[in-house]
Amino acid sequence: MKLKKIALAVGGFALAISLAACGGSGAGGTATTAATGGDATQASQAPADVTIGVAMPTQTSERWIADGDAVKKGLEEAGYKVDLQFGNDDIPTQTQQIDQMITQGEKLLIIASIDGTALTSQLENAAKNGIKVIAYDRLINNSANVDFYVTFDNYKVGVAQANALLTGLGLTERDGTKKADAPKGPLNIEIFAGSPDDNNAKFFFNGAMDTLKPYLDDGTLVVKSGQTDFEKVAIMRWSQEGAQKRMEDLLTSTYGGGKEPLAGVLSPFDGISRGIITALQPKYGTTMADGLPVVTGQDAEVASVKLINDGVQSSTIFKDTRTLAAQAVTVAKAYLAGQEPEANDTTTYDNGVKVVPSYLLDIVTIFKDDIKKELIDSGYYTQAEVDAGVAS
Numbered sequence: 001m002k003l004k005k006i007a008l009a010v011g012g013f014a015l016a017i018s019l020a021a022c023g024g025s026g027a028g029g030t031a032t033t034a035a036t037g038g039d040a041t042q043a044s045q046a047p048a049d050v051t052i053g054v055a056m057p058t059q060t061s062e063r064w065i066a067d068g069d070a071v072k073k074g075l076e077e078a079g080y081k082v083d084l085q086f087g088n089d090d091i092p093t094q095t096q097q098i099d100q101m102i103t104q105g106e107k108l109l110i111i112a113s114i115d116g117t118a119l120t121s122q123l124e125n126a127a128k129n130g131i132k133v134i135a136y137d138r139l140i141n142n143s144a145n146v147d148f149y150v151t152f153d154n155y156k157v158g159v160a161q162a163n164a165l166l167t168g169l170g171l172t173e174r175d176g177t178k179k180a181d182a183p184k185g186p187l188n189i190e191i192f193a194g195s196p197d198d199n200n201a202k203f204f205f206n207g208a209m210d211t212l213k214p215y216l217d218d219g220t221l222v223v224k225s226g227q228t229d230f231e232k233v234a235i236m237r238w239s240q241e242g243a244q245k246r247m248e249d250l251l252t253s254t255y256g257g258g259k260e261p262l263a264g265v266l267s268p269f270d271g272i273s274r275g276i277i278t279a280l281q282p283k284y285g286t287t288m289a290d291g292l293p294v295v296t297g298q299d300a301e302v303a304s305v306k307l308i309n310d311g312v313q314s315s316t317i318f319k320d321t322r323t324l325a326a327q328a329v330t331v332a333k334a335y336l337a338g339q340e341p342e343a344n345d346t347t348t349y350d351n352g353v354k355v356v357p358s359y360l361l362d363i364v365t366i367f368k369d370d371i372k373k374e375l376i377d378s379g380y381y382t383q384a385e386v387d388a389g390v391a392s
């Protein structure tokens with residue numbers, strides 16, 4: 001890894017001194033030394049004197065609990081103190097949590113935002129106090145004060161979701177080549193996208209739609225509802241209930257209450273997939289073998305992995321939260337040692353104010369046959385967890 005020395009703003013140490021004076025957490029004696037003429041980098045602080053704020057969006061989705069736990073564990077193993085907060089999918093709750101992390105003198109923030117445009121003033125305040133900000137999985141928009149972004153390749157996730165739909169429908173092999181005995185179509189499908197306030201949702205959607213385009217253009221696939229605009233198909237806050245409701249409405253408006261054929265549904269996230277499946281099952285069958293349409297997903301949430309294992313959900317995209325958490329920890333350690341973290345993408349993620357240096361990780365598509373190798377043998381889940389559909 002290439003590391004460059006950087007000097008951090010002295011402002012953060014001024015805050016640290018005032019907090020040290022009143023006993024605030026994370027403000028160590030070294031900061032005082034720095035502010036009284038020592039080396040003004042955070043490199044001088046022992047990890048045990050540093051608290052890192054970790055703001056996760058919600059506990060309603062198991063992936064963010066796993067992310068939060070993995071980041072906390074990694075930082076604690078490196079010797080840091082960690083203040084882990086979950087925002088209950090409520091923007092004011094998350095902004096308050098971040099405000100508090102700053103006033104408590106925490107030295108670095110790792111944030112998976114609820115609304116990627118709602119944190120401008122918090123981040124301005126963080127910058128004034130010399131606090132580095134790492135956007136975790138979701139980019140924070142409209143702010144110059146996002147220092148780094150760790151994520152998966154979000155466009156590729158969308159491509160993988162569309163390819164998984166095509167494979168699930170029997171149109172392509174796993175490697176993307178057309179199947180000789182592919183159904184001629186037209187096959188009816190419907191499209192779902194993620195939360196419009198999450199920067200990732202558009203990347204997933206664009207990757208998927210670019211991949212499906214040739215099949216839509218030549219009529220192999222038909223979106224029978226005609227709803228293909230992002231704004232029309234997006235599900236606010238990635239809500240399972242919102243997805244179930246939209247799918248039920250589509251069945252009523254377009255599929256004769258479930259009597260018309262529907263071959264597949266592009267879903268961007270396992271929670272949304274489960275909402276869609278709940279709406280479809282009473283009309284089409286309990287499993288794909290019974291006639292349930294092919295439904296994609298993302299995150300390899302254990303409840304959906306069980307559904308895949310049971311032949312209910314077709315696929316998901318595995319984003320290994322252990323790897324993402326480890327990457328966030330690597331970046332945090334670099335900043336706190338006064339160094340510049342390594343990016344592997346410095347062109348893609350423009351947040352409206354600047355291009356944020358990013359580290360993108362790889363993803364894995366999961367069908368039933370992949371569960372053992374990718375999720376169980378890798379130690380992500382136990383067989384018992386997959387069988388139960390619940391992480392212990």
Ligand code: GAL
Pocket residue numbers: 061063137138194198200238269298299319
């Ligand atoms: C996105 C994330 C997805 C999924 C979704 C809903 O930001 O990239 O992996 O978790 O949120 O939580």
